[in-house]
Amino acid sequence: MSDVKECTDCVVSGRRDFLFDSLRAAAAVIAAIGLAPLSAEAMPVLIRSLSSAAKEKSYPIPAADGVQIDKDNEVILARSGKQVYAFALSCPHQNTALKWEAADNRFQCPKHKSRYRPDGTFIEGRATRGMDRYAVKLSGGTIVVDIDKVFQEDLDKAAWQQAVITVP
Numbered sequence: 001m002s003d004v005k006e007c008t009d010c011v012v013s014g015r016r017d018f019l020f021d022s023l024r025a026a027a028a029v030i031a032a033i034g035l036a037p038l039s040a041e042a043m044p045v046l047i048r049s050l051s052s053a054a055k056e057k058s059y060p061i062p063a064a065d066g067v068q069i070d071k072d073n074e075v076i077l078a079r080s081g082k083q084v085y086a087f088a089l090s091c092p093h094q095n096t097a098l099k100w101e102a103a104d105n106r107f108q109c110p111k112h113k114s115r116y117r118p119d120g121t122f123i124e125g126r127a128t129r130g131m132d133r134y135a136v137k138l139s140g141g142t143i144v145v146d147i148d149k150v151f152q153e154d155l156d157k158a159a160w161q162q163a164v165i166t167v168p
Contacts, residue, residue: 055148061141061167065118067100067107075134075145076100076107080118084165086134086145087120092152093127107131119164122153129154133163 062068062079069076074089076098091098091109098107098116106123107116114125122130135149143165151160 055146057145057147058139058142059145061138061143066102069100073147075147076131077143077145078118078120079167082166082168083119084136084143084167085118085120085163086136086143088132088134088150090132091127092129092132093125098131120153130160133160135159135163136165138165138167 057070057073057075059068059070059075059077062077062084065079065081067076067078069089071089076087076089078085078087078100087098087107089097091111091114093109093112093114096109096111099110100106101108105118107118107120108114109125109127112126114127115123116127116131117123120131120133122128130153133151133153135146135151137144137146151163153160
């Protein structure tokens with residue numbers, strides 16, 4: 001016979017309980033050190049394409065200035081004033097995903113700190129050109145982006161400059 005006695009008063013918790021307890025502890029630590037959540041305006045909105053055609057993707061016209069990101073198709077839709085642009089998600093320098101910095105009203109590459117205006121124009125950093133723009137057109141109440149037609153500012157400046165929609 002064994003000398004080990006079973007504990008009938010012990011609470012046995014499973015993996016799920018452990019994970020929930022860990023998350024609660026992490027939230028308590030974050031609250032205790034005073035980290036505030038990011039403001040809503042600083043976070044880009046994630047969107048999905050309205051269409052499923054391989055080369056053209058349709059998006060609702062953005063109602064206000066800001067940035068919307070379609071990660072699945074690697075498209076950034078940006079509205080600045082009455083202008084709407086569709087950009088490739090990656091930085092033209094080394095293909096790192098660009099970030100929108102709402103507080104500074106600009107895009108920035110987190111890897112090498114290249115910065116761009118809301119229209120994709122290069123400001124400073126290691127990149128040597130503006131953000132790559134997709135061909136865009138207005139169709140009813142949607143913006144249609146042709147993801148097979150990407151324009152690089154340094155290779156086709158005229159097409160790059162025309163890759164913009166003016167909305168009411």
